[in-house]
Amino acid sequence: MEFTARIGKREGLARSIARSGALGLIERLPASRTLLALNYHRIGDPLSTPYDPTVYSATANELRLQMEYVSRHCTVISVSEVLRWLEEGNPPAKRACYALITFDDAYLDNYEIAFPILKSIGIPAVFFVPTAFIGTGRVPWWDAIAFLLKNSRRRIFPLAYPTMIKIDLESNPLLLELSRLLAMYKQPSMTDGERFLSELAEACEASLPGVSAERSFCNWLELRQMLDAGMAVEAHTHTHPILSQLPEDQQQIELATCSNLIKERLGLAPRTLAYPVGMHSSFTEATKHAATRAGFKAAFSFYGGMNSFPLRDPLDLRREAVGYQSIERFRSQVATGRAWGGIWP
Ligand SMILES: [Zn+2]
Known part of the structure; x- marks a missing residue:
């Protein structure tokens, strides 16, 4: 399968500002006082998976380069620091771009690949875990959708739920149809x-993937080692639903179950939450209410952007996704964010 994430106008722009020397100048500008929360999912080769390739954020080598870059140009902080700022209500004294490194979903590669890299560079990160996945080979919905599409026997088919859509693998690349x-x-x-x-499986004439024979998510022992290091x-719900699709009492159960399990297995109650999917439409005021009731002091979204001080809404701290992008684009984004508080290109 073709993986075209690194082609496009923004990639071209980033490479030309890197080549022109402009990037070097931006990197030498004084930092603005901001919080840049970077978000990763899987680390590794997106071409090697039978599941969703778009959930890969970087290869191992790229992650290392990115972490080395961030630790040189920003002040990498832990999530406790963010909680302290929120509690005290004061911006940090030093004028710097503070970077928080976050990982969602607790895929096994977070432990096997990302953790040793972070440890060797000496920077902390926060791992948001969906507790029902821990230690399992579960195939979450995004991976199941990708699996079905990759194994589809039909090239063109309609789908009626929740709205009518026609999938056309004859004319469109698989990644485009997957994103739809x-x-x-x-x-x-x-x-x-x-x-x-089940309607997608039927329309594709393919079978839904069963639980994977190999474990695909971290187990508690691995999470314990990461904590000790x-x-x-922190929390990412129990079963990773999109919270806005659930009534408030079920949202509450998702959050409380996750929080209680982490506390029971690791001895520390989580204080922060990352909303699954984290788009504007993925959480509501009811979700924020449920998060507060479940004891969370802060929550992270995923629709992009940086945070200025004082941090405005503790239950909607913004994160910038690291997609499967070139190192030039990563550098440009961090450098512009550091200097001007806005990610570009
Ligand atoms: Zn997630």
Whole structure:
């Protein structure tokens, strides 16, 4: 399968400012006082997976280069520091771009690949874990959707739920059709995930993937080691639903179950939460209310952007996704964010 994430206008722009020397000048500008929370998912080779390739953020080598870059140009902090700023209500004294490194979903590669890199560079990160996945070979909905599409026997087929859509693998690249299906699943109106997956399987004439024979998520022992080495393990719900698709009492159960399990297994109650998917439409005021009631002091979204001081809404701290991008684009984004508080290109 073709993986075209590194082609496009923004990639071209980033490479030309790196080549022109302009990037070097931006890197030498004084830093603005901001918080840049970077978000990663899987680390490794997106071409090697039978599941969703778009959930890969970087290869091992790229992650190392990116972490070395961030530790040189920003002040890398832990999630405790963010909580301290929120509690005290004061901006940090030093004028710097503070970087928080975050990972979502607790895939095994977070432990096997990312953790040793972070440890060797000596920077902390926070891992947001969906507790029902821990130690399992579960195939989450995004991976199941990608698996079905990759194994589809039909090249063109309609899908009726939650809205009518025609998938056309004859004319469109698989990644484009995958992104359309993932976007459909993420709509707040999509309230029956099982129905969506079974109708997709039927339309594709493919079988839904079973639980993977190999473990695909970290186990508690691995999370414990990460915690002992200075990493933070925080909440990402129990079963990774899109919270805005659930009634408030179920949201509450998702958050409380996750929090209680982390506390029970690791001895530390999580204080922060990352909303699954984390788009504007993935959480509501009811979600924030449920998060507060479950004891969370802060929560992270995923629709992009940086945070200025004083931090405005502790239950909507912004994170910038690291997609599968070139090192030039990563450098440009961090450098512009550091200097001007806005990510570009
Ligand atoms: Zn997630």
